[in-house]
Amino acid sequence: MAVPAPTGDDVRQRRAIDLEELVVWTIRTQKADRDRVSLHAVELAAAVAIRRDHRPTGSFDSPGGWGVDSCIRVAEIGLAGTRVDGGGQIRGVSPRLHPDAEAVMAAIDQAFGSLKGWRRLILDQAREGGRPCWDLRRQRFVPVRNTAPQGGGRRHVVVSEWETVPPLSAVARRMIARGVGILDSRGRRKFQQAEPGFTYRTLDDGSRQVVVRWSAVELSPSDAEIREAREDYAAWHAGMMRVLGAVMDLPLRDYRVTGFAAPATPWVSEKDI
Structure with a gap:
C-alpha cells in the first residue's frame, strides 16, 4: 500500500522505534505474516497484481478477466482503492492491518526473496517476542x-x-x-x-x-550446543540487518526506525577485543 511521503511535522510526531521492536509488533501483534493466508493461489496472484497497479485484461466475467468470484472481489477492492468490509476475522488475520505493519511485512518479503529458511528464522523469533538465546549459562x-x-x-x-x-x-x-x-x-x-x-x-x-x-x-551445555546457539543468533542478526536495509527508508505513517541496537556478538566482551 502506497503511503504519502511524510512532512517534517509528520516525522516529529512519529514514534521512534528500534527495528527489533518494530518487527515483533508487525509479526506478533499485528500478525502481518498471516495476511492473505486464506487466498487461493489464483486469488493471491490477483492481489499481488493489483498491488502493483496492474489491471485485469477484459471484463471481470470475460475469458481474459478474473474467473473466480473471490478474485472479482479482490479486483474490485483494488480498483476502488480502499478496503471493503466483507465480514469477520479469517484465520486470525487482523481485519484492520496497520499500514505500517503491511509495509514492514512487504519489506521483509523483499529482503529475503527465495531465502525461505532465513525468513522463517526472523518470523519465528518475532512471534516469540525476542531474539535467539545465545547464553546457555556457564558450563x-x-x-x-x-x-x-x-x-x-x-x-x-x-x-x-x-x-x-x-x-x-x-x-x-x-x-x-x-x-x-x-x-x-x-x-x-x-x-x-x-x-x-x-x-x-x-x-x-x-x-x-x-x-x-x-x-x-x-x-553442560556442551561445546556443540554453545556453538549452535551462537550460530543461530548470528544468522538472526544478519537477517535483521537485511531487514533494516529494506525498512530504513520506508515512509511509515506512525513509526520512525532508529536503527538496530542488538549486538552482533554479545558473547564477546569489550575486554576480549
Missing part, C-alpha cells in the same frame, strides 16, 4: 544421563573398572615402617581382608585388584 560438569533401554534402574551412567591395589603384606609393612601397629589390643588385625562394599580379586601373581565405580560426567 559445568553434570552426570551423564542413562539413555539405554535397560540401564539397571540407574538414572545416570556408572562406569567401573578393576584397579590394582597393594597386597595386604605391603600394607602391613608400610604401617610397621611408620610405627603404626597392625594389631589391636586383642591381637586382631586392624584392617580387614576385604573392605565391606568393595569387590576384590587376587591375580595369579598375587596382586590384588578392586572394582572402582564412578559416575561419568560431561560438560
Whole structure:
C-alpha cells in the first residue's frame, strides 16, 4: 500500500522505534505474516497484481478477466482503492492491518526473496517476542544421563573398572615402617581382608585388584550446543540487518526506525577485543 511521503511535522510526531521492536509488533501483534493466508493461489496472484497497479485484461466475467468470484472481489477492492468490509476475522488475520505493519511485512518479503529458511528464522523469533538465546549459562560438569533401554534402574551412567591395589603384606609393612601397629589390643588385625562394599580379586601373581565405580560426567551445555546457539543468533542478526536495509527508508505513517541496537556478538566482551 502506497503511503504519502511524510512532512517534517509528520516525522516529529512519529514514534521512534528500534527495528527489533518494530518487527515483533508487525509479526506478533499485528500478525502481518498471516495476511492473505486464506487466498487461493489464483486469488493471491490477483492481489499481488493489483498491488502493483496492474489491471485485469477484459471484463471481470470475460475469458481474459478474473474467473473466480473471490478474485472479482479482490479486483474490485483494488480498483476502488480502499478496503471493503466483507465480514469477520479469517484465520486470525487482523481485519484492520496497520499500514505500517503491511509495509514492514512487504519489506521483509523483499529482503529475503527465495531465502525461505532465513525468513522463517526472523518470523519465528518475532512471534516469540525476542531474539535467539545465545547464553546457555556457564558450563559445568553434570552426570551423564542413562539413555539405554535397560540401564539397571540407574538414572545416570556408572562406569567401573578393576584397579590394582597393594597386597595386604605391603600394607602391613608400610604401617610397621611408620610405627603404626597392625594389631589391636586383642591381637586382631586392624584392617580387614576385604573392605565391606568393595569387590576384590587376587591375580595369579598375587596382586590384588578392586572394582572402582564412578559416575561419568560431561560438560553442560556442551561445546556443540554453545556453538549452535551462537550460530543461530548470528544468522538472526544478519537477517535483521537485511531487514533494516529494506525498512530504513520506508515512509511509515506512525513509526520512525532508529536503527538496530542488538549486538552482533554479545558473547564477546569489550575486554576480549
